Amino acid sequence: MPRGQASGAGEVQPGGIEQLSERQMSDPQKYRHRFTFAKADPMRFTSHLDLHHAWERTLRRAGVPVMHTRGYNPRPRISLGLALPLGFTSECELIDVWLEEVREPDELLQALQSSAPPGLLIEAVQSVDADQPALQKQILAATYQALLKEAGNISELQARIRDLLESPELPRQRRGKAYDLRPLVESLEARPADGAGILLVMRLSARDAATGRPEEALLSLGLDPLAARIHRKYIHLKS
Amino acid sequence: MDPEAIERELDAILPRVQKPGRYTGGELNQVLKDWAQVPTRVALAFPDIYDLGMSNLGLAILYDILNQQPDVLAERVYAPWSDMEALMRRHGVPLHSLESKRAIADFDILGFSLPYETLYTNALNMLDLTGIPLLSAERERRHPLVIAGGHATFNPEPMADFIDAFVIGEGEEAILEIVRCYEQWKGGSEPRQALLEALSPICGVYVPSLFQVDYRADSTISQVKPLASGIELPVLKRIVPELPPATTRFIVPFIDVSHNRMPIEIMRGCTRGCRFCHAGMVTRPVRERSVGEILDAMEQAQACTGHDEAGLLSLSSSDYSQIQELVRQAGERFAGRHVNLSLPSLRIESLSVELMDLLQDSSRRSGFTLAPEAATERMRSIINKPVPSDQILQTVEEIFKRGWHTIKLYFMIGHPSETLEDVQAIADLSKAIIAKGRSFIGKRARVNVSVSTFVPKSHTPFQWVACESEAQIEAKQDLLRRELRGRGLKLSWTDPQRTMLEAWLSRGDRRMGAVILHAWQRGAKFDAWQEHFDHQAWMQAFGDAGLDPAFYTSRQRALDEILPWDHIDAGVTKKMLVEDYQWSLEGKTRPDCREHCTACGILPKFNDLRRQHPGEIWKCPEVKPVAREKSSQVVSSS
Numbered sequence: 001m002p003r004g005q006a007s008g009a010g011e012v013q014p015g016g017i018e019q020l021s022e023r024q025m026s027d028p029q030k031y032r033h034r035f036t037f038a039k040a041d042p043m044r045f046t047s048h049l050d051l052h053h054a055w056e057r058t059l060r061r062a063g064v065p066v067m068h069t070r071g072y073n074p075r076p077r078i079s080l081g082l083a084l085p086l087g088f089t090s091e092c093e094l095i096d097v098w099l100e101e102v103r104e105p106d107e108l109l110q111a112l113q114s115s116a117p118p119g120l121l122i123e124a125v126q127s128v129d130a131d132q133p134a135l136q137k138q139i140l141a142a143t144y145q146a147l148l149k150e151a152g153n154i155s156e157l158q159a160r161i162r163d164l165l166e167s168p169e170l171p172r173q174r175r176g177k178a179y180d181l182r183p184l185v186e187s188l189e190a191r192p193a194d195g196a197g198i199l200l201v202m203r204l205s206a207r208d209a210a211t212g213r214p215e216e217a218l219l220s221l222g223l224d225p226l227a228a229r230i231h232r233k234y235i236h237l238k239s
Numbered sequence: 240m241d242p243e244a245i246e247r248e249l250d251a252i253l254p255r256v257q258k259p260g261r262y263t264g265g266e267l268n269q270v271l272k273d274w275a276q277v278p279t280r281v282a283l284a285f286p287d288i289y290d291l292g293m294s295n296l297g298l299a300i301l302y303d304i305l306n307q308q309p310d311v312l313a314e315r316v317y318a319p320w321s322d323m324e325a326l327m328r329r330h331g332v333p334l335h336s337l338e339s340k341r342a343i344a345d346f347d348i349l350g351f352s353l354p355y356e357t358l359y360t361n362a363l364n365m366l367d368l369t370g371i372p373l374l375s376a377e378r379e380r381r382h383p384l385v386i387a388g389g390h391a392t393f394n395p396e397p398m399a400d401f402i403d404a405f406v407i408g409e410g411e412e413a414i415l416e417i418v419r420c421y422e423q424w425k426g427g428s429e430p431r432q433a434l435l436e437a438l439s440p441i442c443g444v445y446v447p448s449l450f451q452v453d454y455r456a457d458s459t460i461s462q463v464k465p466l467a468s469g470i471e472l473p474v475l476k477r478i479v480p481e482l483p484p485a486t487t488r489f490i491v492p493f494i495d496v497s498h499n500r501m502p503i504e505i506m507r508g509c510t511r512g513c514r515f516c517h518a519g520m521v522t523r524p525v526r527e528r529s530v531g532e533i534l535d536a537m538e539q540a541q542a543c544t545g546h547d548e549a550g551l552l553s554l555s556s557s558d559y560s561q562i563q564e565l566v567r568q569a570g571e572r573f574a575g576r577h578v579n580l581s582l583p584s585l586r587i588e589s590l591s592v593e594l595m596d597l598l599q600d601s602s603r604r605s606g607f608t609l610a611p612e613a614a615t616e617r618m619r620s621i622i623n624k625p626v627p628s629d630q631i632l633q634t635v636e637e638i639f640k641r642g643w644h645t646i647k648l649y650f651m652i653g654h655p656s657e658t659l660e661d662v663q664a665i666a667d668l669s670k671a672i673i674a675k676g677r678s679f680i681g682k683r684a685r686v687n688v689s690v691s692t693f694v695p696k697s698h699t700p701f702q703w704v705a706c707e708s709e710a711q712i713e714a715k716q717d718l719l720r721r722e723l724r725g726r727g728l729k730l731s732w733t734d735p736q737r738t739m740l741e742a743w744l745s746r747g748d749r750r751m752g753a754v755i756l757h758a759w760q761r762g763a764k765f766d767a768w769q770e771h772f773d774h775q776a777w778m779q780a781f782g783d784a785g786l787d788p789a790f791y792t793s794r795q796r797a798l799d800e801i802l803p804w805d806h807i808d809a810g811v812t813k814k815m816l817v818e819d820y821q822w823s824l825e826g827k828t829r830p831d832c833r834e835h836c837t838a839c840g841i842l843p844k845f846n847d848l849r850r851q852h853p854g855e856i857w858k859c860p861e862v863k864p865v866a867r868e869k870s871s872q873v874v875s876s877s
Binding site: 049050054087117 | 251253254255258259260263265266267491493494495499541542543544545546547576577
């Protein structure tokens with residue numbers, strides 16, 4: 001079977017505790033861990049699905065006892081947060097990993113750091129209550145930075161940004177579907193980048209069925225997203 | 240262009256191509272050495288896209304061997320897909336390695352893997368993207384040495400104009416000897432020709448420019464003669480007497496490739512002697528790895544890669560002498576660790592079903608594969624793959640009973656003396672199999688029938704036979720398309736024009752080089768990809784070169800004709816091939832030579848190696864010591 005077809009990767013996996021064994025139920029906050037990681041340059045052209053596979057392999061190399069889904073085709077029970085578009089880098093990616101056995105978070109972090117491929121930099125780990133909703137359900141918004149090397153005049157761009165933010169609506173088409181980008185843009189500003197160029201900083205909604213895409217924001221400002229280096233700075237969760 | 244400039248251009252290009260992850264390098268386990276500190280630099284090339292090249296075990300082995308040498312570095316390069324190629328040409332980006340982004344022309348040695356013939360135009364296209372002259376004769380001292388190996392190069396002649404030196408057979412030892420020879424020459428100031436002459440004595444190395452081929456008026460070969468003294472023919476293929484420790488430190492791609500698994504070769508060679516099978520003839524003798532070695536290799540590879548599938552590779556898994564033990568122990572060792580095992584090429588017998596059952600691999604979803612190759616016992620005797628028809632049906636029954644829903648069947652049409660009745664039998668057998676499936680599991684039963692077309696290959700008992708014409712193949716495929724319809728049945732076949740291409744190139748002579756060059760100039764590349772294959776370009780190329788394609792395909796060769804590859808010795812004697820061909824005409828089968836040595840020629844040609852490596856390492860009989868003092872020398876040196 002080609003990889004990834006039925007692997008469940010990238011799907012929203014149930015976040016509840018209904019899949020835990022009796023032993024795990026007795027201590028439900030020790031089996032779910034949330035890792036924060038950076039997706040750096042070497043991996044910026046690794047798709048969301050392939051990133052999922054990279055995590056599976058990293059966990060296997062590290063010998064972490066990951067819980068597996070039940071059924072015909074058991075898959076490691078891991079759940080990536082918000083998909084990062086191809087070509088972007090990030091310093092704030094999130095993944096939930098469900099374990100079969102209790103492990104010390106620090107020990108886990110070390111094992112995974114030394115097993116991760118180039119470009120996957122695992123920064124932190126925290127325990128998460130098993131009965132919290134799925135990671136995707138907790139995400140509200142994300143902050144991005146787009147580095148524009150040849151964007152021209154900054155005050156002219158700032159004027160365009162003001163116009164954009166003042167528009168009551170921003171009708172756009174994506175993959176043949178019409179939608180309004182304006183309510184998805186929570187903030188947007190341009191500032192000079194360190195060195196040369198302009199840094200465009202934006203906070204876009206990332207709720208279920210209301211996810212703003214940075215390249216759409218760039219397009220509506222008349223910029224070429226393929227000429228920009230886009231980086232995710234922060235994922236905002238429900239507190 | 241230097242690596243920094245190439246990186247800058249890539250930065251602009253990569254966001255605009257499909258699957259840019261093919262071109263970044265930097266994956267887990269890649270080896271990146273300090274260019275300035277390493278004297279000899281080798282680029283290993285697979286002339287198709289990354290997705291396929293990364294699954295090539297041969298190059299992974301050579302990469303590992305070369306990079307283990309402190310004074311050598313090896314880096315990878317694959318063919319850019321057309322979108323990437325167009326942008327590279329537009330931006331003036333030369334072909335470069337994935338690791339250091341160095342231009343390939345800056346390397347010392349460029350080695351191509353050529354496992355099959357439909358890669359030839361891609362190899363030319365890659366050479367063109369490097370800026371190295373395409374023709375070996377036009378290269379100078381400053382250009383990299385261009386070498387090639389792989390199964391297709393057992394007939395090196397069609398690529399003789401473009402490759403400086405071929406490695407015939409196994410490369411594990413030869414590659415280092417080539418590197419050392421190159422270093423010697425690089426240290427001096429002699430011309431390129433001196434390097435080629437120095438390479439030629441290395442066992443298994445064939446330098447085509449040191450030989451001249453003469454033709455008769457009827458276009459057949461009159462002689463192949465050395466152009467310098469002290470150079471001998473034939474060139475005997477290279478083998479390693481014992482399989483070296485398995486490569487386990489595989490590069491792990493960031494992106495999905497054609498095989499996301501750790502390949503572990505459990506056995507090399509095959510004793511079955513199927514007459515159509517090139518690999519079975521050219522990879523003798525059979526050498527196995529021990530169960531312990533295989534399990535350790537799997538363990539190491541798993542720790543290095545984290546893959547969840549191990550491919551236990553060989554030409555015929557069922558013939559690995561410890562197969563049950565291997566599967567049992569692998570099952571125990573990896574129990575609960577979510578590692579699937581795949582075992583290709585199983586014989587059609589109930590034991591195979593038991594083995595697959597033990598493996599619990601993903602085949603329950605993808606299907607159980609059987610390769611009867613032909614559907615009548617008469618035909619199977621001719622090709623020397625004798626399996627009784629009722630055994631096929633019994634095995635099928637067992638497969639459906641044990642819970643598989645899908646069976647994949649591999650057949651070939653166009654075998655010598657095949658009739659429409661034999662092809663009808665493929666349809667009948669497939670229908671009998673789906674009927675069996677229905678009776679056990681009802682409508683869920685699926686039978687995928689894959690029918691390829693036989694292409695006669697060099698160094699096999701069928702090397703003399705005529706290939707069928709396009710019209711004959713079409714007629715047979717029409718019959719199958721008419722017959723194999725209906726619920727649960729799926730038929731796939733090979734485009735007859737692509738079969739013709741494979742047929743020209745497989746048994747081509749040195750003049751075929753001009754055809755390949757013209758075809759590439761007319762735009763042929765990615766010939767193995769249906770959407771790229773351009774039959775017209777090839778037909779025009781034959782015209783340009785003044786050659787007749789039918790000469791290479793639909794012509795029965797006389798047994799005493801000098802064949803273009805006769806000076807390449809694959810170990811099996813021509814006498815044995817002739818006898819086996821004649822037996823095929825009588826429908827006489829040859830038993831598996833593990834049971835009884837049939838004197839194929841391997842032992843006399845490699846008797847020294849065999850004597851130094853006695854016992855179960857080879858599945859051939861022991862060789863008696865010839866003379867007392869000679870054998871004692873061997874003992875002391877081993």
